[in-house]
Amino acid sequence: RHHSQPAIVPQLHLLQTATAFSRSCSRPPLPSSPAIVPPLPSLPPHPADHSSSLLHQQLGKENPTWNSGSDSKMLIPQTKNIGLPLMNLMRFKGLPILQQLHIEEQLLRTSSENWCIVNDGTNDPTIVIGVSGKPAELLEIESVLDDQVPVIRRFTGGGTVIVDHGTVFVTFICNKEAVPNLQPYPRPIMSWSSSLYSKVFQGIGDFHLRENDYVFGNHKFGGNAQSITKNRWIHHTSFLWDFNVQNMSYLKHPKRAPAYRSARSHLDFICRMKDYMPRSTFMDKTVEATETQFSLRPIQLEAIRTCSEAEFCPSSRFLTNEELDAAAVALQS
């Protein structure tokens, strides 16, 4: 199903590669009209890396740098935490969510290293449904089509979110041995991640994991999803640092909802992290908490190797207008 053999290949800017994934790898053609495709942002140019050396040889030799626009001023010492398993850290600001998902799936399926990805907001409001989500059950499709809101089906399980510049994304991709004594199943992984975030939110807002959601009290501010392979797993979270009230109107009340939701509407169920913690503080504290278990190594976008010979085709994709229309028609009939 997936080509999972990494190979040494010429460097490609990952932005170009993510585009190539979406448009040219061999997979069944989509129905006629193209999906609503937001324009790709123009990332600041990075110096081309023409080195043919393997990734790990490049690392640890440069001072950590951050994407321009990041408001973090923290530098991670290179020699700290010797003896802890290595984890590569990538930070983005405003990376389109589809590209983030493509990067994540590629790293899950083709990398043998541990990764943490922090994406500070995404460019355009986008609806993201889980792998088995049924659009007609989850979305007010007419409004979604009228307002041309993009809809992505992601490769991980879980529910539906609408993400935008107010969303902060944090992702962990790990080998199954990376966390000692952790069984690679959904609930243990969720328990591990909640203990990490407990350090971030210590003493703040009655934080805890409640039926797979991150909450302050009984208000959700973080949604989780996972994918588990034979030897690795990914756990990613979308945090509602802020949200647009109007955007929530695109989402229906899901059929499968946690008991603690108690049939509350979206706006009564969720809350904003901005009412509890500054944005940069959250991201810095998350990195600090991760550092207690891993030796973090900052990685720049273009350092990720991609394979042009054996293409990896990520499965996260936009749903087409035709698919959304058909789903709406099927529901009515």
Next chain:
Amino acid sequence: MALRMWASTTANALKISCATTKASVFSLPRCFSTVLDGLKYAESHEWVKHEGPVATIGITDHAQDHLGEVVFVELPEPGGSVSKGKGFGAVESVKATSDVNSPISGEIVEVNSKLTETPGLINSSPYEGGWMIKVKPGSPSELESLMGPKEYTKFCEEEDASH
């Protein structure tokens, strides 16, 4: 140790799953998921039942218990092929998709279409109604390298004990 062996044998004979429901009458330790005789098992917690020219494959009671309520099953098409140790499908539970790997190589001759409408069969009947694919084995010797019931039971106990 004797009590554990008795409990395990009883569970096997009665074919009960002692870790699936809180309402279970039998308060056996959680690690004693059902393991059936006559099947072979992979370390990634799939089972194989080889009957004549066809091998049936699914995930074990241990796996379904650890995964939680299965809400969606992704299956391949008949006519495709599977490779030993490689993923052929996935199950979704508790906000996670989990790959299901084939214990053997071969050609897929049938898939369990009931799982589309009733994915919970994997939880309620992992060895019978929850079967996932039927395969014509490409290399019958691959079955030899899989674990038998006793070996798999011990494997599960050790895995649970070490975490």
